[in-house]
Every structure is written in structure tokens, then in C-alpha cells.
Amino acid sequence: MAADAVSVERVSKRFGPTRAVDGVSFDIHTGTIVALLGPNGAGKTTLISMILGLTQPSEGSVRIFGHRPRDRAARERLGVMLQHVTLPQSVKVKELVAWFRSFYRHPLPADHLMRMAGIEHLAEREAVKLSGGEQRRLQFALAMAGDPQLLVLDEPTTGMDVESRRAFWNSLRSFVHDGRRTLLLTTHHLEEAESVADRVILLKGGRVIADGSLSDIKAQAGNRYVSFVAGPACTKEQIEALPHVMSVRFSGRHVRIQTDRPDDVLRAIILRDLDASSFEVSQGALEDAFVTLTELDHPLQEEGAHG
């Protein structure tokens, strides 16, 4: 049996008295896209840095394709985008690409990398003089230089504008979705994680508080929403008088009710004959689940499918 792309086993990291990462375990199967999420200070960067072998865990172990992260065998198959990197001065874009390609046995062609990252027109420019978004795209091309089987991207879209972000995820999706590559990423843009990830690992206070598919995570958060468009005869009081309503959000005529029993809410709306149309029942966006789960005081039990 082939080893998992990433295997994290009871990993902890202490900085003095504080535990930045506290007994974290998970495996990432080959071919999956995993988003590592959590509020600031949750330990994401420390965990990523231990997975990459840049920081030694205080306890526990990390394996990449069965190898220690610092082993050459692991690094041959790894492509990385770190969060804060200043590119070297006085080096042109095409020189950096050639430089990175030279580290690997089977690099992707340079023009392919540049086209994929949308930087082919910047080949002759000095890398540090590019805009923030262009530098991020260049870093993505460099991360892909060795045709990696595991891509680890720490906040890859920081500094990109909306347009570049969309292009970035599109090229990433087409590149990863061949089942051969595994992707582990962190991002602040939850809608990005939602659009790309197969699985979400939610970190808080250095611990895993939720781990599963998008729908698992949303189910675990327990949020249900009933949305509809309220007609002119429908009053705010009528809506708030409905049973099992936890909260209501009004945006113009659009109403969203948070509830733990959406069926009963719907039934009540119909039976009371409220002036409402265009019903929709949903689990909400990942962001709703994220907020609910990270605001809970005690960590939830890990449940649901892994991977």
C-alpha cells in the first residue's frame, strides 16, 4: 500500500509555556485537496512549517509519502508556497524559474510553468520589482517547477486582486484534479476553500476541532437556513413569531432564518399563509460553519469521514 501524501501523528509544538500546536493527528490521502483553516493564532503556520520540516515538532512525527520531511526523497515530491517570502534581489523571472527547475530530476518545461502562472510576459523583469500579485504567481510557478506530487500552499492568494485570484484557482483546479497530485492549503478566503477543497481541517487553539468533507463540517456546525423572498404583506413580526427561529437576517426583501428545524419553519410559513416565495433550505456557506465552530468554547469531538 502506498504511503499517504501527508501523515501527521500526535504532533505538538511548544514555545515556552504555550502550545502552538497541541496533539494534532491526520492523514492526507493522495489525490485529495485539503484546506487547513482556523482563526488567527490557531497554529496553522506552525503546523505547516512542521509538515515542511522547517520546524521540529516538540512531540509526534510528520511523514511525507512515508519519508521524514527533511529527507531528499520527500523534498523531491514537494512543491511549496510560503506565506512571506522576499524573492532574491537582482534576479530575473526567467532566471528564477530556471534556477528552481534545476533542483529537480523531472522538472516541468519553463514555458509551461510561466504560461500556467500567467507570467510569460514578465520573463525578463527583475523578480523583486513585480507587483505583489505577480510575485505570488511567480512563486506558484516556482512551487510547480519540480512537477510535485504534493503541493503545500500557505495563503497562496495573499496580495492578488480578485481577477488574479479567480485565474489562480482555475489553473490550480485544472492542475490538481487529475487525482495524481495532493494539495494542502491554508487561506483566509473561505469561499475559495469552499470552491476547491474536498476536505476541511479546522484548527483552533492548536487543536483539530473539525475534520471532514465540506458537508460534514457544515452538518457538524448544525446550522440550517431557510431563505425566501418576503412579499409586501409579510411583516417582520410574523417572521419572528415563527417557531424554532434562532435568528433572522433581512437584506431588503430577502429573508434568511437560522434554525435547527427547517422543516417545521417551512411548514409554519405555509400553514400561516405568509406572503413569501422562492424558498430555499441550505446548510449555509462554509463561513457560517466556520464561525459557529470556532466560537464554541469547548472543542467538538472529531467525527465524520476522514478524507
Added chain:
Amino acid sequence: MTSWLLEWRIEVLRNMRNRRFFIFSLLFPVGFYLLYVQLYGRGAQVGGMDWAKYFLISMSVFGVVGTGLNGNAVRVAIERTQGWTSWMLTTPRPATQAVTTKIAANVVVNVIAVAIVFLVGALVEHVDMSLGQWLTCGLSTVFGALVFTALGILVGHVGGREAAQILSSIVYFLMSIAGGLWIPVQVLPPFLHHLALWMPTYRLADIAWSVIGNGTVKWADVAVLGGYFLAFVLLAAWVSTRPREIRSVA
């Protein structure tokens, strides 16, 4: 082209594109050489030779100390503190490649720096030496300067982004003055004279001075330089392969 050769070539280009290289390693040594030879007269006798000859060596060494320190310290510091070195640690690049390519690139840059000062000496101030003397002095300066390449890399690792620039400048000027590159050791007070003997700057220049003066290489010079070189390289290599602890900020 292997990875090592490619990185070496890039490092040479980075040196050449650096403005500080032109100022400190080409403009300063040549400018001060012409000025001081004018001030004291090219025929004044120092250390048993013409001042124009003696000071030519001083300024060549001053130039290569500059390429080693200025060229490397700041770059290494930026690379190390701004994530680049960490990133490189995640690639299969051999751990020693960063240091060895920088050192080898510095040899190329030193050849250029020394050649220009020598050309000015020969053409403008009519310094007269045999071909063997020119070559021995040039090669010993170029390769002896590796001590300062290693020192520059070390300063970059130790100093960090804020301190590396200042630290390398301080080391640069202190070592140049204490090593007798600006004021010949023969006219320094005894204490400073003694101190100069332990400076790698003095020892590097003294190889060429000895070759010109009595046609021999002093092994004490080579030994002191070799000792410094070994110490700097080992320290720099050790610091550069140590993973940096990253505190969680996000």
C-alpha cells in the same frame, strides 16, 4: 547545465548588477589609489618598495574585501530572514550549494575588481612588475579574498536584515584600517602594528607585498588566512543549514 553551475552563474550576475559593487570595489579603490599616490608621491618608500606599488596592493585588497562583505552580507541576510532560505530548505537543493556558489561567484567578481585596479596602476601610475609578480599578486589576492566572502556570508546570517548592512560596513572599514590598508603598518604605533598582524586584511596584502619585496610567500600569512577561512566557512555552513524556528503568527 547542472544546478550548481546555473546557480553560480546567477550569483555572478547578481553581483554585477549590484550598485554597491561598482562603488566600493571599483570606484573607491581606484579613486583612492590615484588620490593617495598623488598626495605622497609615487616614489616614496614604504616597506622597501615604491608607494605606488605598495598602495596598489592595499587598494586591491580593499576592493576584494568590499566584494566579499558588501556583496554577500545583505543578500544573505534578506534571504535568510525573509523566508527565502526556508523555502529553499523545502526543495532538494543540496544544503551546501548556497554557500559554495556564492563563494565561487565571488572569485569571478574579485578577478574583475583586481584586474581593474592593476590596470590603473600599470597604465596610469606606471607600476613596473614582472609578469610573474603581477600574476602571483593578482591570484593570491583573488583567492585569498575568499576569506572575506565567507565572512560576508557569515555576517549576513548573524546580522539579520536590519543589522547586516551596518555590521558589514563596520567590519569592512575597521578591518581595512586595522589591517594597515589605509595607513601602512610600518608607521602605526606598536600596539596597532601588533593588532594588524592578526588581521586577515593585513595577511592577505602581506602575501603580495612579500612577493614583490623579497620574492617569497610567507607561510605565516597563508596559515593565518587559512585559519580564518576555515572558521568562517564552518560557521556559515552551520548557521545556514540550521532550520529557523518559526513562531505561529497566523
